[in-house]
Amino acid sequence: MLHKPIKFQAIEYKGKIVFEKVKLTTFNRIPKLFNDNESCFMFIDKGSFIVRTPNKLVTFEEGSGMLAKCFNYYTETSLKQQLKNETFELIGVLLYPELVKQIFPYQHSIEANNNYNINKIQVDKMLLNFKNSINIILDNPQLADEALILNKLREFIILMTKATQSKSEPEFLKQIFSPYEFSFKKTIENNLYASLSLNELAHLCNMSLSSFNRKFKEIYKESPKKYITSKKLEKATVLLRQNNSRIAEVAYDCGFESTSTFNRLFQKSYQKSPSQFILDTK
CATH class of the missing domain: 1.10.10.60 (Homeodomain-like)
Incomplete structure (x- = not known):
């Protein structure tokens, strides 16, 4: 059973959540909140946690960003955090192959640089400004028409291409939708x-x-x-x-x-x- 958030706001496009704001109470371990073919980015606005992947544990602190491919992972907190009953606030961007191809057409390729499943991303001023704009849209969902949603997704893909030092936007998308397989x-x-x-x-x-x-x-x-x-x-x-x-x-x-x-x-x-x-x- 997924951990039930105490607050959840979302913007949908064509029946899929593309932007979200989640507030959670302390938890022990929860799987990723979605199980579609999406990849996601999470701004950690409050709290810190550990992500358990097939090959490693990655710690995400408040103010950092998490870029995750479409694979199975768990989010965990420490016993100390659970005893303190901490809360966690996240702002997320979800990418789906069938949606982003409308913005940046690309083809799956086994030649894509595929050496990660999850990345810790430094949130610079550009990403911080993007996060604040998404926060405004989440608080004012009447603003979220099709043109605005597609433009914000386009902006995000451009920012992630730079943050991951990918050669181009299609190259970034090849990477993000190609999970790295572990034995x-x-x-x-x-x-x-x-x-x-x-x-x-x-x-x-x-x-x-x-x-x-x-x-x-x-x-x-x-x-x-x-x-x-x-x-x-x-x-x-x-x-x-x-x-x-x-x-x-x-x-x-x-x-x-x-x-x-x-x-x-x-x-x-x-x-x-x-x-x-x-x-x-x-």
Whole structure:
């Protein structure tokens, strides 16, 4: 289930959201808010968060911009942020292939520079002025006729072409609609110690749960749950041997959903509790 925003404003063109303003309360982890074939740019107006991609974690601070291709990712916040019940405000621009081709015709190409799925963009004065203009349109939707929407999308594509140092607007669009593919095994390795459910991990791999399970067993020769749990517990034993290691922190660092779950699985695997394990290794 998607996290329900406490405030949401949007401008649509031909039935698709092209500009949006979102205000969210603190969350643990949410998938991208849309699941069409869109790419997007988000101005982070308030708050900071981490984006989990198949290959890395990227931190976005207040005042920065996030350029994301059409791929599956998660937005996450820290436990500290969740306890403080922070709020987050975003202004977004969504690009769809069938719409932007009206402005800058282009052809998909495997030769496009395709070495990223997500980019942190510095918001300069030009982008800041653009954001402020979109904010005005969102607050006054009666202004958003077809000509204005297309002109603002054209302006945005030109600004992004410069921000990404692309050769031309069609070249930028080739890049933004060509997701960079990561291997299944690399995605698993990069997210092994995250507190992801199997459904979430399958989503990150862009697969259904049944396809994910089959692929996982084919590569690792055992079920995802058994393999991932054993790897997390192995890491936990290393951390527990270190001085000043707190059990709750170890459980969190190894990606267990709770300390009680960690204690139960550790006891089942090693026939002793984490606290007894610490005593025995001293």
